[in-house]
Amino acid sequence: MVFWVKFLAMKRSSISKDVIVNNEYNREIDWELRPGGMLVQKRDAGDGSSRAMIKIKVSYGSYHHDLTVPAQSTFGDLKRVLAQETGLEPKEQRLLFRGKEKDDEECLHMVGVKDMSKVILFEDPASKERKLEEMNRNQGILKAYEDVAKVRMEVDKLSEKVAALGATIRGGAKVAEKEFLVLTELLMVQLLKLDSIEADGEAKVQRRIEVRRVQSFADTIDSLKARNSNPFSSGSNAVSVTTKWETFESGVGSLSAPAGLQSSTKITQDWELFD
Known part of the structure; x- marks a missing residue:
């Protein structure tokens, strides 16, 4: 009889505790699909695991970037962080993980990105062109x-x-x-x-x-x-005059015309005698 009483008391205590717990988390439960295919309750901001930070190695050509981001970040979030590191706009980036290009909406933890995982970054070919x-x-x-x-x-x-x-x-x-x-x-x-x-x-x-x-x-x-x-077309009043002077032997001048002006015509005159 005593044992049964104790059992009922323990059962009542357990039920009371379950009610308290259920009242404390009385809300709609969200579910998420894990990489292994297991459906589990989605972790919210109050869960300590959502605030966990992971370190990711990003390879970009001959450069390597070590980034620390929240474990539940998306690839779009990762691109925004990389934009500050590389100068590439998020729309110019392409991210590959395990040989496959990832969309901006995909979550890192959902595709298996863990601490020290490696992601490859390359520039969009159209943007590069x-x-x-x-x-x-x-x-x-x-x-x-x-x-x-x-x-x-x-x-x-x-x-x-x-x-x-x-x-x-x-x-x-x-x-x-x-x-x-x-x-x-x-x-x-x-x-x-x-x-x-x-x-x-x-x-x-x-x-x-x-x-x-x-x-x-x-x-x-x-x-x-x-x-x-x-030079006369310029409108200048300055006139240049060149004169050739002839020297006369008598000092007064010659009555004969210059050689250049003498006529080549020979004139002969016949005189008539009057009574």
């Missing part, structure tokens, strides 16, 4: 800038020669036609260089400016050439 195209385009723009700058330096030197040529002609000196020809040809060489430069954007604008400069200097040379050929 876009970056390569952009890099080539930027290099092309930079090269165009450099080529235009080289032509600009040569045009600056030629502009000094054009200015010196103009000063000489305005000073009244005569300039050989060859000077105009050589200077024009040098300007045309620079114009051909500009025409061969493939440029876009601002580099194209700079090229156009230099083309206009070259054409402007070529027009200036044409004007100087015309002025050099006909």
Whole structure:
């Protein structure tokens, strides 16, 4: 009889404890599928195991990164951490574990990622190709800038020669036609260089400016050439007169016309006699 009483007392105590426990965790139970195929209760934030940290080795080309992340992180979470380490945006990353690419929504612990597991990172091929195209385009723009700058330096030197040529002609000196020809040809060489430069954007604008400069200097040379050929067309009041003087033997002058003005016609006259 005493034994039965004790048994009932122990049973009541156990039932009372179960009720308390059930009341404390009176909520809907979530389930998750473990890698081995076992269905277990999903661990929540109150479970100490969810706060466990694991160390993952990530291989990216010739680089290796050791990352410490929560054990229940997703591969998307891992990509965000790797973005800070590698500079690759999450959408540019591809993660492989055990030879298979993983989606962002997959959890690390669900596919068997444990402490010291190794994950392989590589850049998305399409993203890599876009970056390569952009890099080539930027290099092309930079090269165009450099080529235009080289032509600009040569045009600056030629502009000094054009200015010196103009000063000489305005000073009244005569300039050989060859000077105009050589200077024009040098300007045309620079114009051909500009025409061969493939440029876009601002580099194209700079090229156009230099083309206009070259054409402007070529027009200036044409004007100087015309002025050099006909100084009277310049509107200057300065007139150069060259006079050839003849020396007379008598000191007064000669009544005979100069040799160049004598007529070649021989005149003969017959005189008539009157009574």
